[in-house]
Amino acid sequence: MSDAIPMVLAEGVTKSFGSNEVLKGISLEVQRGEVMCLVGPSGSGKSTFLRCINHLEVLSAGRLSVDGELVGYREMNGKLFELHPKEAARQRRDIGMVFQRFNLFPHMTALQNVTEAPQRVKGLPKAQVERQARELLARVGLDDRADYYPAHLSGGQQQRVAIARALAMEPKLMLFDEPTSALDPELVGEVLDVMKGLAKSGMTMIVVTHEMGFAREVADSLVFMDGGVVVEAGDPAVVLSNPQHQRTQAFLSKVL
Amino acid sequence: MSSAQSNRAPAVPGNDRSLPSTAAPIKAIRLRHPWRTVFAVIIVLLAVTFILDAAQRPAYDWPSVAKYVFDRRITLAAITTLELTVLSMVIAIVLGIVLAIMRLSPNPVVKSVAWVYLWIFRGTPVYVQLVFWGLFALIYKTITVGIPFGEPLMTFDTRSVINTFGLAVIGLALNEAAYMAEIVRAGLLSVDRGQEEAATALGMSWFQTMRRVIVPQSMRIIIPPTGNEVISMLKTTSLVTAVPFSYDLYTRSRDISAETFNVIPMLLVASIWYLLFTSILMVGQYFLERRFARGVGDRRPDRKSSATRVLPIVGAHQATVIGTPATSGQNPRLGRGRNENDE
Numbered sequence: 001m002s003d004a005i006p007m008v009l010a011e012g013v014t015k016s017f018g019s020n021e022v023l024k025g026i027s028l029e030v031q032r033g034e035v036m037c038l039v040g041p042s043g044s045g046k047s048t049f050l051r052c053i054n055h056l057e058v059l060s061a062g063r064l065s066v067d068g069e070l071v072g073y074r075e076m077n078g079k080l081f082e083l084h085p086k087e088a089a090r091q092r093r094d095i096g097m098v099f100q101r102f103n104l105f106p107h108m109t110a111l112q113n114v115t116e117a118p119q120r121v122k123g124l125p126k127a128q129v130e131r132q133a134r135e136l137l138a139r140v141g142l143d144d145r146a147d148y149y150p151a152h153l154s155g156g157q158q159q160r161v162a163i164a165r166a167l168a169m170e171p172k173l174m175l176f177d178e179p180t181s182a183l184d185p186e187l188v189g190e191v192l193d194v195m196k197g198l199a200k201s202g203m204t205m206i207v208v209t210h211e212m213g214f215a216r217e218v219a220d221s222l223v224f225m226d227g228g229v230v231v232e233a234g235d236p237a238v239v240l241s242n243p244q245h246q247r248t249q250a251f252l253s254k255v256l
Numbered sequence: 257m258s259s260a261q262s263n264r265a266p267a268v269p270g271n272d273r274s275l276p277s278t279a280a281p282i283k284a285i286r287l288r289h290p291w292r293t294v295f296a297v298i299i300v301l302l303a304v305t306f307i308l309d310a311a312q313r314p315a316y317d318w319p320s321v322a323k324y325v326f327d328r329r330i331t332l333a334a335i336t337t338l339e340l341t342v343l344s345m346v347i348a349i350v351l352g353i354v355l356a357i358m359r360l361s362p363n364p365v366v367k368s369v370a371w372v373y374l375w376i377f378r379g380t381p382v383y384v385q386l387v388f389w390g391l392f393a394l395i396y397k398t399i400t401v402g403i404p405f406g407e408p409l410m411t412f413d414t415r416s417v418i419n420t421f422g423l424a425v426i427g428l429a430l431n432e433a434a435y436m437a438e439i440v441r442a443g444l445l446s447v448d449r450g451q452e453e454a455a456t457a458l459g460m461s462w463f464q465t466m467r468r469v470i471v472p473q474s475m476r477i478i479i480p481p482t483g484n485e486v487i488s489m490l491k492t493t494s495l496v497t498a499v500p501f502s503y504d505l506y507t508r509s510r511d512i513s514a515e516t517f518n519v520i521p522m523l524l525v526a527s528i529w530y531l532l533f534t535s536i537l538m539v540g541q542y543f544l545e546r547r548f549a550r551g552v553g554d555r556r557p558d559r560k561s562s563a564t565r566v567l568p569i570v571g572a573h574q575a576t577v578i579g580t581p582a583t584s585g586q587n588p589r590l591g592r593g594r595n596e597n598d599e
Binding site for chain 2: 056085089090092097103149166
């Protein structure tokens with residue numbers, strides 16, 4: 001619980017799919033309460049890195065720890081032991097994730113989507129879980145949509161429910177994997193507004209995004225990735241207005 | 257097209273997709289289809305002729321049908337057939353789920369065992385399998401429980417443990433399980449991978465993910481072919497005579513007709529009972545399908561609920577967005593319930 005420990009600490013994180021090396025040694029730190037935006041061209045490994053953080057992907061090499069705890073392994077006497085799925089699941093509870101394609105449970109209402117994990121995973125009483133879920137839905141502006149199925153919500157509404165669902169587990173870290181990329185342009189704003197609110201409340205967030213406006217306004221740090229490596233990192237305002245690296249310049253000239 | 261859009265149309269001249277609701281309906285002479293009428297009349301005439309003929313043809317012997325349809329032996333056989341169907345289907349579904357999960361397992365041994373099971377039980381006729389089960393007690397005279405290569409703990413005489421009814425159930429169930437396994441596997445694979453990821457990311461265990469997220473969604477795919485299988489099973493029970501088990505509907509009615517030397521009415525009696533059960537099963541399937549269609553942009557929503565579901569997409573604070581001339585007309589991607597928008 002010490003403030004000295006960063007929320008996320010990545011040291012030389014490498015990930016290969018077969019012979020294809022997607023991450024080639026990513027090292028970075030995310031402090032408590034920090035909002036970090038990961039940007040870069042598609043295929044640069046941003047999403048893969050994000051998925052490594054909650055162990056949806058297994059690292060090939062390097063070390064990754066969240067809140068001082070190694071992700072997916074336990075270290076004893078200098079040896080790494082793979083975690084039992086139950087322990088891995090316990091680690092994931094504290095890390096919220098929001099997906100590009102929402103991945104809401106289509107057979108459950110918005111409210112049930114939010115209550116599912118706290119009720120089943122944490123085993124909290126139904127009444128308490130439902131009260132919290134309604135508060136969360138109100139927080140993302142959807143208290144009047146609690147009983148709707150995802151198919152009857154707009155994309156922006158679905159993504160806001162997905163954020164509420166992740167928040168229901170009271171995570172200490174939130175991961176956003178291109179949360180607005182699958183949305184119609186006019187619906188992007190409502191999701192970003194929710195994320196801004198969340199950032200203001202002090203949540204530690206890592207956001208893979210193409211929304212440079214959001215990065216400039218909300219992020220504390222910006223990391224530009226390309227070809228599986230961190231090309232440039234720093235204050236968003238500085239990186240965006242005065243990129244040092246040629247590849248960053250080329251990328252930004254296309255997206256800005 | 258919704259009335260909301262029709263009302264907006266005057267503000268968007270040239271938008272020919274939404275006519276104002278005040279416009280007079282088109283008056284035109286309808287295209288005639290004389291051949292449709294001709295065929296319909298011919299078919300109806302043929303059907304009526306056949307029914308009238310069948311009603312008085314002596315070979316059908318309807319009085320005997322009426323006499324035997326509620327015969328105690330027949331009603332008991334009908335119940336036995338139902339028991340065979342239900343018991344073997346329940347076992348087949350459970351075993352099918354196990355086999356389907358085994359086939360999706362990362363363990364190669366588990367995977368191959370499931371594959372070999374399917375290979376054998378799907379690859380041989382169910383009639384042959386039933387004959388085999390009938391000979392089970394001959395092949396395995398005793399059943400021994402114990403540790404392999406060790407001293408037997410308990411030994412039973414096979415005939416005392418299981419009767420022909422049990423063998424019939426096992427025979428039908430093991431055969432059916434092979435088909436159910438493929439149906440369940442197709443259902444599990446039909447669920448988007450993102451669902452499993454989302455559940456995993458929330459900290460749900462594998463079992464919770466299956467039970468709460470994957471299986472309920474795969475039910476929509478699994479139920480229609482399973483309904484098919486139940487109906488098919490109901491009729492396959494007529495093969496249990498191969499075991500030989502002779503108290504099912506078909507074998508029983510054949511036995512009766514062997515006494516009366518009047519085959520045809522007994523076939524009709526059996527058919528009537530099979531049809532009755534099939535009809536009941538079809539109604540059950542309809543309700544099951546409706547139950548598991550929750551949340552899916554249902555193809556045939558009942559009117560009342562579809563009306564309440566359309567509202568939120570077009571309603572409230574989003575109406576202003578949709579209503580602007582630039583985006584007027586339809587925006588099918590806005591609400592993901594495509595079907596409602598297309599109407």
